[in-house]
C-alpha cells in the first residue's frame with residue numbers, strides 16, 4: 038500500500054491522504070485567510086474519495102475534484118453529505134466576497150450526485166476495486182467517521198482515526214475504540230498530544246459563571262462557535278443552566294439539518310428543547326441582540342468571518358463585554374491573533390479588543406491520554422506502522438510511540454510518500 042500525504046502534516050488543517058494513487062481520504066483546506074490548500078493530486082484523478090467528516094479542514098476541497106468526466110465516487114455518512122453541500126456553497130459565497138474561486142455550484146452538485154451514503158459498520162467495496170471500506174462513529178461531530186480500509190489483494194489494512202473524541206458530550210455519543218477492527222497501519226490525529234483536557238463539568242461552571250458575571254455587569258458575552266457541532270453543544274450547555282442565548286450564523290442552519298438525523302445525535306429531544314428556548318438572530322435583528330446585556334452564540338469559531346466580526350466591532354471597546362472562545366484556535370486564524378496579540382482583522386482593518394477575552398476547552402477531540410491509549414490498543418493488536426497527522430507536535434508523538442512500543446512511528450512531511458508491504 039502506498040501512502041502520500043497531501044496535507045495535515047505537522048499542522049492542523051488541509052487533511053488529505055492519497056492511497057495507491059486511487060483513493061483519497063479527506064481533502065480539506067486550512068481555514069486561514071485566504072484558505073490554505075492541500076497539494077494537488079498529480080496524474081490521474083483518484084477513483085474514490087472517503088470523507089471522514091464535514092469540517093472544512095477535512096472536506097472543504099472535495100468539490101474541486103469534481104471536474105466533468107473524471108469525477109470520483111464519494112463515500113461518507115448521510116449527514117456528512119448534507120453538511121458538505123452546505124459548506125461547499127458557503128465556500129463559494131465567501132470566495133466571491135474575498136476574491137477566490139476553488140470550485141463552482143456545478144462541482145458541488147456533481148459531488149452530491151457521486152456520493153454514496155455509508156452507514157456505520159457497513160462493509161463495502163469501493164468503486165469496483167479490491168479495496169474494502171468501513172466507517173465507525175468517531176464521536177467528534179454528528180456523522181464523523183473513523184475509516185477502515187483494506188486492500189484485499191495485498192491483505193494490508195489501514196485505520197484512520199479522523200478527528201476523534203472519546204467521552205460523551207451533550208451532543209454526541211463517544212467513539213468506541215474497543216469496536217474498531219485491528220489494522221496493520223494506523224493514521225492518528227494528534228491535535229491534543231501532550232495536552233490533557235480540563236474537567237468538563239468544572240469548565241462548564243466557570244464558563245457559565247463568567248457569562249452571568251458579564252450579563253450582571255451590563256455587558257454582552259460573545260461566544261464564537263463552529264457552526265457544526267460546537268454551536269449546538271454550547272446552546273445545550275447554556276440551556277441546562279437556565280440561560281437563554283441569542284443564536285446567529287450558520288450554526289442555526291446546521292441545527293435545522295441535524296433535526297433530520299436524530300440517529301447521529303445522543304439525544305435529539307434535548308437538542309431541540311435547548312433551541313426552542315433560544316432567540317434566533319439574522320442580519321436585520323443583530324442590533325436587538327446587543328441592545329441589552331446578553332449572551333450571543335455565533336459563527337465563526339475562529340473568527341475568520343461570519344457575524345462574530347459584526348459583534349466584535351460593536352463591543353471591542355467595551356470593558357464590560359467579553360469574548361469567550363470555545364475551542365482550539367488554529368495558527369493563522371483571527372482567533373489565534375486575538376489570543377496572542379489582542380486584536381483581530383476585519384475587512385483589512387485591525388481592531389484592538391479591550392473587552393475581556395477568555396478561552397475554554399469544549400474540545401471535540403481526544404485528549405493526550407486518550408490518544409496514547411488508542412495507539413497502545415492498536416499496537417497491542419498488531420499494528421506495525423503508525424503515522425501521526427493533524428497536529429502541531431506530530432514529531433514528539435511519533436518519538437513517544439517508538440519509545441513505548443518499538444513499532445515504526447512516523448510524522449510525515451508534506452508531500453512525503455511511503456510504501457508499506
Ligand SMILES: [Zn+2]
Nearest residue numbers: 090092177200
Ligand atoms: Zn473536525
